[in-house]
Amino acid sequence: MSSRFMPATRKKAKARIALAGPSGAGKTLTGLKLLYTLTGSAIVADGLERIAFVDTERDSADKYAVNPQLPGVGDMTPEEAGGYGFQKFSPVRYDPRQLVELIDEAALAGFTGFMLDSASHYWFGPGGILELVDLFARNHGGRSMDGWKDVRPIERAYVEALMSFPGHVVVCLRSKQRYEITEGADGRKQVSKLGMQPDQRDGLEYEFDLVGDIDQAHYLRVTKSRCDALADQVIHKPGEELGHQLLDWLDNGEPPRDPDWPKALAACATREDLAVLWQRAQRLGKTQKLRDAFNQRGAEITAARRAAEAPGTQLADAVTEASGAPAPDAAEEATARPARAVGRKAAGRLPETSGAGR
Numbered sequence: 108m109s110s111r112f113m114p115a116t117r118k119k120a121k122a123r124i125a126l127a128g129p130s131g132a133g134k135t136l137t138g139l140k141l142l143y144t145l146t147g148s149a150i151v152a153d154g155l156e157r158i159a160f161v162d163t164e165r166d167s168a169d170k171y172a173v174n175p176q177l178p179g180v181g182d183m184t185p186e187e188a189g190g191y192g193f194q195k196f197s198p199v200r201y202d203p204r205q206l207v208e209l210i211d212e213a214a215l216a217g218f219t220g221f222m223l224d225s226a227s228h229y230w231f232g233p234g235g236i237l238e239l240v241d242l243f244a245r246n247h248g249g250r251s252m253d254g255w256k257d258v259r260p261i262e263r264a265y266v267e268a269l270m271s272f273p274g275h276v277v278v279c280l281r282s283k284q285r286y287e288i289t290e291g292a293d294g295r296k297q298v299s300k301l302g303m304q305p306d307q308r309d310g311l312e313y314e315f316d317l318v319g320d321i322d323q324a325h326y327l328r329v330t331k332s333r334c335d336a337l338a339d340q341v342i343h344k345p346g347e348e349l350g351h352q353l354l355d356w357l358d359n360g361e362p363p364r365d366p367d368w369p370k371a372l373a374a375c376a377t378r379e380d381l382a383v384l385w386q387r388a389q390r391l392g393k394t395q396k397l398r399d400a401f402n403q404r405g406a407e408i409t410a411a412r413r414a415a416e417a418p419g420t421q422l423a424d425a426v427t428e429a430s431g432a433p434a435p436d437a438a439e440e441a442t443a444r445p446a447r448a449v450g451r452k453a454a455g456r457l458p459e460t461s462g463a464g465r
Contacts, residue, residue: 118362120357123316124141124317125317126279127319127321128320129281132322132325134225135279142222142277143191143350144351145350149184150183152181158222160224161197163197163224163225163229166197168224173190173191196209199233203239203264206223214395221274221277223279225278227281230308231306240255270389271388271390283304312331316353317329317333325344326342327342365391378408381404388401
C-alpha cells in the first residue's frame with residue numbers, strides 16, 4: 108500500500124506580517140517600509156506599480172504618499188521624494204466580502220505587495236463582522252449563536268483571501284493596552300500591565316509568519332515569529348533591515364512548482380479531490396486566476412453526481428458526459444462516498460464562494 112506521506116521540502120514563500128499598535132505607534136509607515144523592501148521597490152514608480160493599499164483610516168495613508176504627477180518624482184527614492192508611491196482604495200463600509208473582491212483585484216492586477224490598514228475596521232466597523240453577526244442574528248429571531256454560524260464562513264473567506272494573495276501581505280491592527288487587577292505579595296491590590304490587545308478576533312495571529320506590537324515610542328516587540336532569528340526581538344523603528352532579514356528567510360528554499368492545472372482539474376473526480384487541489388492553489392497564490400476553472404469543474408462534478416443518482420444512469424457515463432474527462436472507477440467512488448461526507452460539505456463551499464471566499 109502506497110503512503111500519502113512525502114518528505115517535507117522547504118520552499119520559497121511570501122511574507123505574512125501583522126503589526127498591532129495604538130494610534131501614533133507607526134504601523135502605517137513601518138508597513139510601507141517593509142513592503143518596499145519585500146517587493147524590491149527602490150523608487151516611487153516601483154511602489155506605484157507593486158503595492159496595493161486598502162486604507163480604512165480616513166485616508167491617513169495619504170500623509171505618507173507623494174504626488175506621482177510631480178516631474179521626476181517617480182525616479183526618486185522615498186527618502187528623496189519625502190513620501191512613498193502606492194495605489195490605494197478607501198472603503199466607506201467594511202464588509203469583508205468586498206475585501207475579498209479587493210484582494211482578488213489586486214492579485215489579478217499584478218501587485219506584488221498588499222497592505223490592509225487596518226483589519227480592525229473589518230471587525231468592529233460599519234458593515235464589519237460584528238455588525239453582520241447582529242444582522243444575521245435578527246434574521247434568526249435574535250439568536251446570536253445563529254448569527255455567528257452564518258458569519259464564520261464569511262470571516263474565514265477573507266482571512267483565506269489574505270493568506271492566498273500571491274505577493275507579500277502586511278496587515279495593521281488597532282490595539283489598546285490590557286490591564287489586570289492582581290494581588291501583590293503584601294496582599295494589596297495592584298494594576299498589572301499585560302500588553303497589547305488588538306481589536307480583532309482572538310487567534311488571528313496564528314495565520315501570520317510575523318506578529319509584532321508597536322508602542323508609541325516606535326519599538327516593535329516580536330510576539331510571534333516563524334523565523335527563529337527574529338523571535339522575541341525588540342526593534343526600534345523597524346524598516347529596511349527587518350525587511351531584508353525576512354527576505355533572506357523567505358528565499359531560503361526551492362521555488363514552488365505549479366502543477367499542470369487543466370490536467371489536475373480534469374483528474375478531480377469528487378468535490379473532496381477538488382478541495383485538496385484548491386488548498387494547493389491557495390498555497391501557491393493561484394486562486395484568483397483559477398477560480399473560474401475550479402467553479403466550472405465543480406459544476407461538472409455536481410452535474411455528474413446528480414445524473415448518476417438518477418434512475419438508470421451509470422456513474423461512469425455521467426462523469427464522462429459532464430466533463431469530457433476519463434471517468435473514475437464507479438465502485439471506488441461509491442465506496443468512498445460515506446467516508447468523505449464531512450469533507451464534501453467543506454469542499455463544496457470553497458470554489459463556489461466566488462464572491463466571498465477562496
